[in-house]
Amino acid sequence: MDARTIELLKQVSTATISTQLLSRGLRNTFLHGIKPLTGHRMAGPAFTLRYIPAREDIDVLAVYQDYDHPQRKAVETVPPGHVLVMDCRGQGRAASAGGILATRLQVRGAAGLVTDGTLRDTPEIAKLAALPVYAAGASPLTNLAQHHAVDLDVPIGCAEVAVYPGDVMVGDAEGVVCVPRHLAQEVAEAASEQERLEAFIQQEIAAGKPLRGTYPPDEATRERYRLQADG
Ligand SMILES: O=C([O-])CC(=O)C(=O)O
Numbered sequence: 190m191d192a193r194t195i196e197l198l199k200q201v202s203t204a205t206i207s208t209q210l211l212s213r214g215l216r217n218t219f220l221h222g223i224k225p226l227t228g229h230r231m232a233g234p235a236f237t238l239r240y241i242p243a244r245e246d247i248d249v250l251a252v253y254q255d256y257d258h259p260q261r262k263a264v265e266t267v268p269p270g271h272v273l274v275m276d277c278r279g280q281g282r283a284a285s286a287g288g289i290l291a292t293r294l295q296v297r298g299a300a301g302l303v304t305d306g307t308l309r310d311t312p313e314i315a316k317l318a319a320l321p322v323y324a325a326g327a328s329p330l331t332n333l334a335q336h337h338a339v340d341l342d343v344p345i346g347c348a349e350v351a352v353y354p355g356d357v358m359v360g361d362a363e364g365v366v367c368v369p370r371h372l373a374q375e376v377a378e379a380a381s382e383q384e385r386l387e388a389f390i391q392q393e394i395a396a397g398k399p400l401r402g403t404y405p406p407d408e409a410t411r412e413r414y415r416l417q418a419d420g
């Protein structure tokens with residue numbers, strides 16, 4: 190994934206990206222119900238972790254003694270610049286990670302943390318200066334009370350959206366959208382162009398122009414936009 194594509198995607202809104210994906214036939218790309226915890230914008234390829242339901246005879250506290258426990262391994266192997274995306278089947282009675290793991294992700298240069306479950310230690314996570322974090326809420330209970338980490342870097346569902354490793358996860362104040370990897374570059378370019386045009390339309394509407402002719406822009410409005418862009 191080239192750096193320019195990531196940079197462009199980080200600057201545009203999830204609303205704009207959703208429209209660009211819809212215009213290419215993709216309707217189910219926004220992770221509904223997932224909210225920002227730290228407020229930082231996010232863009233980076235997905236590295237995934239899949240959880241299945243926990244079972245009491247297997248998921249006991251002693252499993253954390255294994256440093257290769259898949260949850261811990263995910264945190265230690267997500268490549269820098271990638272977003273760790275966790276599939277919790279939308280279940281949040283137990284947290285999918287906590288403050289120490291999130292701090293480790295930040296130190297390792299991860300581009301973000303996304304879960305369709307919950308997180309614990311959220312007051313500390315909210316203070317992280319550089320890591321974008323998105324979750325469905327908070328739960329103080331550790332993950333193995335409900336979740337069993339199984340697979341790394343496989344296709345997952347997150348908030349009922351298909352996420353394939355390498356798809357680009359983009360986050361802003363409204364939440365997270367998943368951009369299929371093969372569309373990332375063209376969507377990034379088209380979304381930037383759409384936002385330049387919409388900034389002009391926004392100015393016109395604020396200055397008193399009616400919707401008719403302005404939004405969507407007719408040829409005359411487009412011509413004024415081109416003149417402003419050239420000038
Ligand atoms: O048990 C967990 O999910 C991990 C945890 O609290 C932390 O990372 O601080």
Ligand SMILES: [Mg+2]
Pocket residue numbers: 287288289309310
């Ligand atoms: Mg903790």
